[in-house]
Amino acid sequence: MVMAPLSLREDYWESFELQNEDIEFIYARLLDVEEPLTPKELIGVLVGERIRREMLEIEQQRNAGGDVYLPKERYQVDQALVFPAHGWQKGIVTSVRPGANPDLGAFDVIQVAFGEGEVREYASGLEDHVLNQPQQVEITEKSLDPEWVLAQYEDDLVAALEDGLQTNPDFVRIAGRWFARALLVDINIGHLNLAEAVLDMAGGGPLPTAELLAQIGLTSNANPRLLEFSLDMALQEDGRFDEVGSTGTVLWYLQRLEPDAVKEPPLMLRYAGIEYDRSALNDDMLGLERELDDELSPLSARSDHKDEVSVCLLYPHWRAGTLPLSSRLRHLFPTAYESPRIQFNLVDGDSGEKLSGWVVRGKRYVYGLREWYEKHNLIPGSLIRVRRGKKPGEVIIFSDSQRSSREWIRTVLVGSDGGLVFAMLKQIVSSSFDERMVIAIPDANAVDLVWERGAKDRTTFERAIVNIVRELAKLNPQGHVHASELYAALNVVRRCPPGPILALLASRPSFVHVGDLHFRYVESDNPA
Numbered sequence: 068m069v070m071a072p073l074s075l076r077e078d079y080w081e082s083f084e085l086q087n088e089d090i091e092f093i094y095a096r097l098l099d100v101e102e103p104l105t106p107k108e109l110i111g112v113l114v115g116e117r118i119r120r121e122m123l124e125i126e127q128q129r130n131a132g133g134d135v136y137l138p139k140e141r142y143q144v145d146q147a148l149v150f151p152a153h154g155w156q157k158g159i160v161t162s163v164r165p166g167a168n169p170d171l172g173a174f175d176v177i178q179v180a181f182g183e184g185e186v187r188e189y190a191s192g193l194e195d196h197v198l199n200q201p202q203q204v205e206i207t208e209k210s211l212d213p214e215w216v217l218a219q220y221e222d223d224l225v226a227a228l229e230d231g232l233q234t235n236p237d238f239v240r241i242a243g244r245w246f247a248r249a250l251l252v253d254i255n256i257g258h259l260n261l262a263e264a265v266l267d268m269a270g271g272g273p274l275p276t277a278e279l280l281a282q283i284g285l286t287s288n289a290n291p292r293l294l295e296f297s298l299d300m301a302l303q304e305d306g307r308f309d310e311v312g313s314t315g316t317v318l319w320y321l322q323r324l325e326p327d328a329v330k331e332p333p334l335m336l337r338y339a340g341i342e343y344d345r346s347a348l349n350d351d352m353l354g355l356e357r358e359l360d361d362e363l364s365p366l367s368a369r370s371d372h373k374d375e376v377s378v379c380l381l382y383p384h385w386r387a388g389t390l391p392l393s394s395r396l397r398h399l400f401p402t403a404y405e406s407p408r409i410q411f412n413l414v415d416g417d418s419g420e421k422l423s424g425w426v427v428r429g430k431r432y433v434y435g436l437r438e439w440y441e442k443h444n445l446i447p448g449s450l451i452r453v454r455r456g457k458k459p460g461e462v463i464i465f466s467d468s469q470r471s472s473r474e475w476i477r478t479v480l481v482g483s484d485g486g487l488v489f490a491m492l493k494q495i496v497s498s499s500f501d502e503r504m505v506i507a508i509p510d511a512n513a514v515d516l517v518w519e520r521g522a523k524d525r526t527t528f529e530r531a532i533v534n535i536v537r538e539l540a541k542l543n544p545q546g547h548v549h550a551s552e553l554y555a556a557l558n559v560v561r562r563c564p565p566g567p568i569l570a571l572l573a574s575r576p577s578f579v580h581v582g583d584l585h586f587r588y589v590e591s592d593n594p595a
Contacts, residue, residue, distance in 0.1 A: 085231030103244035138196035256302035257353035271324030311410040313401030335383035362391035363564035382447040388437025416465035444497040448505025481513035487537040
């Protein structure tokens with residue numbers, strides 16, 4: 068039995084790109100199964116097909132140098148042969164003579180010349196010989212083992228497949244599944260109008276595709292999954308509808324009935340972007356930035372995913388009724404392949420009450436908590452616990468409520484001139500809080516007017532910092548301010564992550580570091 072080793076070039080799978088043959092294979096596969104497939108399902112069968120094609124091509128290339136040598140065949144002088152048992156070496160028959168072995172009967176001996184003058188002799192016309200058995204391919208390299216290839220390269224291969232299919236108009240994708248456009252069931256405008264009416268009666272949604280199909284009376288002899296996918300595709304291409312399901316779930320909502328704060332970020336969450344030098348941040352500052360965990364900070368997602376995370380409520384999120392999709396929190400909330408907005412259930416951990424929540428992926432916030440904040444009398448600086456839900460698509464929230472008490476805390480007042488004043492006043496507090504981040508807001512509507520004026524005629528960033536530092540310094544006998552206090556206070560008047568604040572503190576001589584990230588402002592002849 069001949070074992071013929073095969074191999075691929077070293078970077079074959081690292082440099083994988085879709086070829087025309089791959090596209091044809093995928094199209095045929097989708098036609099055969101008659102239902103949409105995920106990228107992982109497609110790449111799983113495509114890797115096997117690629118290996119089959121490559122093995123066939125290698126064998127054809129090896130055979131191209133001549134006929135495959137088999138002892139039972141007879142050969143002529145000058146005939147080209149290849150020898151699988153000798154690494155597919157190629158040679159030329161230089162002579163043929165009768166063999167002399169009574170035990171073998173009549174046969175010939177051929178003399179074959181190889182490269183560099185090497186000459187060997189082989190039997191010819193010999194019916195009984197082990198080399199007459201059909202050759203088998205010996206897969207000696209892991210790169211030809213589909214299981215090993217997928218274990219090593221699946222994510223990269225899926226990305227390459229999606230890149231190739233996205234640029235091909237013959238394929239369509241929705242909710243992470245691909246199908247051939249030409250095979251879709253026809254969905255007309257009448258069906259879409261009926262779907263809009265159904266969603267309208269449901270308060271906008273969300274509804275699954277199967278329920279929409281049932282209510283609009285759309286029937287077909289096609290595969291039910293294909294029919295659902297066809298409707299999904301038609302809805303996706305119509306601007307009236309929004310797919311709001313999490314990964315693996317397709318749910319539809321009427322875009323015009325979505326909350327305004329889901330379609331566009333609330334004023335308090337809009338960050339204009341401030342250029343700053345991150346190299347100015349020392350290790351303590353970078354540590355504080357990681358601790359504050361602002362969703363606008365350039366922080367990578369945490370690898371130590373926890374099922375419960377505590378978060379300090381910043382003023383913009385308190386006022387907008389949102390939570391940040393920060394590096395510590397984002398893994399707890401639903402995500403999706405494509406949907407920019409995801410509708411899901413928030414569950415009050417104390418009462419079990421369910422609230423309608425929205426994940427706004429692109430802007431990195433979760434909407435739907437304003438009434439919950441009011442119900443639990445939370446204020447900026449309150450601590451909230453966020454826990455993974457018991458069911459997919461659910462997130463549990465706890466307010467850490469406690470018996471109401473009067474506490475001396477920083478309080479924001481709006482003066483008659485529209486400016487902010489910070490004072491230490493006794494306020495009723497009903498939940499645990501961060502002492503450095505807590506701020507009471509007796510008149511949130513007045514603060515809203517400050518934001519509206521600031522959006523039109525904004526004070527320079529440095530001047531805003533100086534103003535806040537001066538206000539906060541009056542509340543401390545030592546006259547200094549901690550960086551996290553400044554961060555929380557500045558966000559009462561404008562949205563800003565800690566990075567630009569810390570960089571300014573580190574780069575301006577008028578801000579003197581007095582230890583443990585406390586700073587004192589020293590008046591200069593040229594104030595900001």
